[in-house]
Amino acid sequence: MEKFSPFAGVVCPLDRANVDTDAIIPKQFLKSIKRSGFGPNLFDEWRYLDHGEPGMDNSKRHTNPDFVLNDARYRGASILLARENFGCGSSREHAPWALADYGFRVIIAPGYADIFYNNCFKNSILPVVLDAEIVDGLFNKAGDDTALHIDVDLEQQQLRVGDEVIGFEVDPFRKHCLLEGLDDIGLTLQHVDAIDAYEERRRRQTPWLFA
Amino acid sequence: MQAKTLYDKLWEDHVVRTDEDGTALLYIDRQLVHEVTSPQAFEGLRLAGRKPRRVDANLATPDHNVPTKNLDQGISDPVSRLQVETLGENCDEFGITEFGMGDIRQGIVHVIGPEQGAVLPGMTVVCGDSHTSTHGALGTLAFGIGTSEVEHVLATQCLIQKKSKSMLIEVVGKASPSVTAKDIILAIIGEIGTAGGTGYAIEFGGSAIRDLSVEGRMTLCNMAIEAGARAGFIAVDEKTIDYVKGRPYAPSADQWRQAADYWKTLHSDDGATFDKVVRIDAAALVPQVTWGTSPEMVVGIDASVPDPDIIDDAVRADGMRRALEYMGLEANTPINAIQLDKIFIGSCTNSRIEDLRAAAEVVKDHSVADSITLAMVVPGSGLVKQQAEEEGLDAVFLEAGFEWREPGCSMCLAMNADRLEAGERCASTSNRNFEGRQGQGGRTHLVSPAMAAAAAIYGHFVDVREL
Numbered sequence A: 001m002e003k004f005s006p007f008a009g010v011v012c013p014l015d016r017a018n019v020d021t022d023a024i025i026p027k028q029f030l031k032s033i034k035r036s037g038f039g040p041n042l043f044d045e046w047r048y049l050d051h052g053e054p055g056m057d058n059s060k061r062h063t064n065p066d067f068v069l070n071d072a073r074y075r076g077a078s079i080l081l082a083r084e085n086f087g088c089g090s091s092r093e094h095a096p097w098a099l100a101d102y103g104f105r106v107i108i109a110p111g112y113a114d115i116f117y118n119n120c121f122k123n124s125i126l127p128v129v130l131d132a133e134i135v136d137g138l139f140n141k142a143g144d145d146t147a148l149h150i151d152v153d154l155e156q157q158q159l160r161v162g163d164e165v166i167g168f169e170v171d172p173f174r175k176h177c178l179l180e181g182l183d184d185i186g187l188t189l190q191h192v193d194a195i196d197a198y199e200e201r202r203r204r205q206t207p208w209l210f211a
Numbered sequence B: 001m002q003a004k005t006l007y008d009k010l011w012e013d014h015v016v017r018t019d020e021d022g023t024a025l026l027y028i029d030r031q032l033v034h035e036v037t038s039p040q041a042f043e044g045l046r047l048a049g050r051k052p053r054r055v056d057a058n059l060a061t062p063d064h065n066v067p068t069k070n071l072d073q074g075i076s077d078p079v080s081r082l083q084v085e086t087l088g089e090n091c092d093e094f095g096i097t098e099f100g101m102g103d104i105r106q107g108i109v110h111v112i113g114p115e116q117g118a119v120l121p122g123m124t125v126v127c128g129d130s131h132t133s134t135h136g137a138l139g140t141l142a143f144g145i146g147t148s149e150v151e152h153v154l155a156t157q158c159l160i161q162k163k164s165k166s167m168l169i170e171v172v173g174k175a176s177p178s179v180t181a182k183d184i185i186l187a188i189i190g191e192i193g194t195a196g197g198t199g200y201a202i203e204f205g206g207s208a209i210r211d212l213s214v215e216g217r218m219t220l221c222n223m224a225i226e227a228g229a230r231a232g233f234i235a236v237d238e239k240t241i242d243y244v245k246g247r248p249y250a251p252s253a254d255q256w257r258q259a260a261d262y263w264k265t266l267h268s269d270d271g272a273t274f275d276k277v278v279r280i281d282a283a284a285l286v287p288q289v290t291w292g293t294s295p296e297m298v299v300g301i302d303a304s305v306p307d308p309d310i311i312d313d314a315v316r317a318d319g320m321r322r323a324l325e326y327m328g329l330e331a332n333t334p335i336n337a338i339q340l341d342k343i344f345i346g347s348c349t350n351s352r353i354e355d356l357r358a359a360a361e362v363v364k365d366h367s368v369a370d371s372i373t374l375a376m377v378v379p380g381s382g383l384v385k386q387q388a389e390e391e392g393l394d395a396v397f398l399e400a401g402f403e404w405r406e407p408g409c410s411m412c413l414a415m416n417a418d419r420l421e422a423g424e425r426c427a428s429t430s431n432r433n434f435e436g437r438q439g440q441g442g443r444t445h446l447v448s449p450a451m452a453a454a455a456a457i458y459g460h461f462v463d464v465r466e467l
C-alpha cells in the first residue's frame, strides 16, 4: 500500500445524510473481478442522467449538471465532505475502491457505517470524523465560489483550513498502518506462532470445529 | 466471577492475541464466500503466492448473479457469467467446497450456512457481505467484511478487530400472531435509526425474541446491519440446539454432547452489564411498512406517510422530502392506500421455509390482483425450494398467479435479470429500500412475507391482522 503523506486538496461537498454504498457504486459495476477502474462510475446514478452499465464509454454519457462531482469548482477534488452515516449498507469494498480510483484520499463526515469505515483504511483512504457543527461550518465554506482547500496532515492529526487548525482523532494502529503503508496480512503473519497455538488449544476444546 | 455478556464470551473465546491499545487478532471459525466480493481476494492471494490457511473453514456458493429461471440456459449476461465462473475456478484451484449452480444445496449464502449446519453456535462467522449478521441467530459472532478482509481471513484465518460496545435490545411482552420477526426488526430500526447501532454489537433478548423460531431470529439478526450494528446475536436455547441437530456439517454422535454442553453456556450471565439497553414492548407493535429510501423510514400499516413539514430537524426533513419525491408519495397518504406494481418474496431476510409457508397461507384460494404486473417467490436455496414443493406451496403460489423461481438473491438487489423498472413500486420482503436497490428508479417498500402476499392479492397494502 502507498504511504499516506501530507497533502493539500480541494474539497467536494456532498450534502446528503445516509449515503449508502449502493449509491457510491451501483451494483451493476460489482460484476467486475478487478480492483481498479471503478472511478468513472463513482456515484453513477447521481452523476449521469442515463443508466450506466459496465463497459460503456462514460465520456459519451449525459452528465447531471446539478451533481457536485460535475461542478467545475470541484474538479480534481481529493477530499470528500459528507454528512452523517456515510457509507451505510452493503459491505462492498468496491465503494472505497471507486472513491480512491476517482482520486479521493480523505473523507470528512460526522460519522460512518462500520464496515465502510474499516474498508477505507485498507485502501489508503483516511475517513476523518468531526463534530456535526464543524462539518456544517465546512459545508458553508465549501459552497463558496472558489473551492475550499484543506491541508491534511495525518502524522499531526490535523486539518488546516486557511488559518484554522482542526484536530481529529484516529486509532493509533490504523494511523501507523496508513503512514507506513503496511499490509495487514503481512502484519498478522508475524504472529503465526500465536495462531498455531490458538488452533491447537481449540482443537482440543472444540474438536467439532476442525472436522 | 464477573458476569459476562454473550458478546464477551464469544469475543474472549476467539482472541488469539491483543495489543496494549486493544487491537486484537480474532480467530475466524467459518468464512462463507460468494462470487461478488471474493474474486479480488483470491487474486490477492495468488499475487502474493499465499495459500488459504484452512480450506475446510470456507464454504462457497454463487448467489447474487444467478438467474432464477431457465437455469439450463446458463447465465446470458457475460459479465455475470464470468464472475460466477471465476468463483468456481478459484474454489477448484484452492480446494474450497463450493455448491455451484445446479447443485440442490446452492442458494443465498446466509440461507445455506445454517441450513447445512456449516454455521454452529459459538462460532465466529464472516462473509464479504453485510448481512452476515444473520448467523447471530444461532448464538454466533457473525459480521460482514470487505474484500481485503476476505483475503486476510483466507490467508491467516484471523481478522484484526477492536471490540465494539455492547447493546441489549430487549423486546418484552408478547407480539400479536401476525406481527413477525420482520415487523419487530423494522420497528426497532424505526426506533433507534439506521445509525443507532453504529459502534455496537447488539444482543437481542426478551420474551418476544425467545418466542421466535430460529428462522425468525435469522430474519431479525439479518437486519441488525440496517441498524448500523457490527453484529446482532441471540442467546442459545433449546430451540437453537434442536435446529442444529442432524444437519450435514453439525457434530455427530461422539462430539455432539460435548458441543451441546458448551453451547448451553452461550448466553449473557445474570447481572451482566451493557453499554446501552433499549426496551421495546412487543404487544404494542403492528405490521410495519417502509415508506422511504432508508429502512428507518418505517411506520405501522395503520399509519400514514409522515409529513416532513412538521419535522424540526432540517437535515432530516430534507432527507424525508427527497425520499418522498423518489418514492412518488405524498405526505399523509394512508399506507393502505398505496398501490403496488410488483411483489417480491425472497432474499436472505425472508426466503426460508417458514417465510414461504406464511406467505402461502395468506395466498391460498386467492388470486394475485390484476393490477400487479409481477408477483414472484424466490426460495432461499435449492433445499428450501424442494421442501416447499413437497409441501405443495409451489402449487398454491402458481395457482394464485405468482411466479415460482429458482433460488438466489434475485430482485433483492437486481444484479441478475430480475429488477424493477423506473417508477415501479414493489412490496418486498428484502432488507434494503435504498434508491435504485431493486433497479434504477424502482420504489421498494419493505414488509413481512404475509404482508407482501396480502398486498399481491389486494393490489395495495392491507393489514394482515384484519384478514
Ligand code: SF4
Binding pocket: B063, B064, B108, B109, B110, B129, B131, B347, B348, B349, B408, B409, B412, B413, B430, B431
Ligand atoms: S439476498 Fe440480498 S441482502 Fe441477502 S445476500 Fe443476497 S443481495 Fe445481499
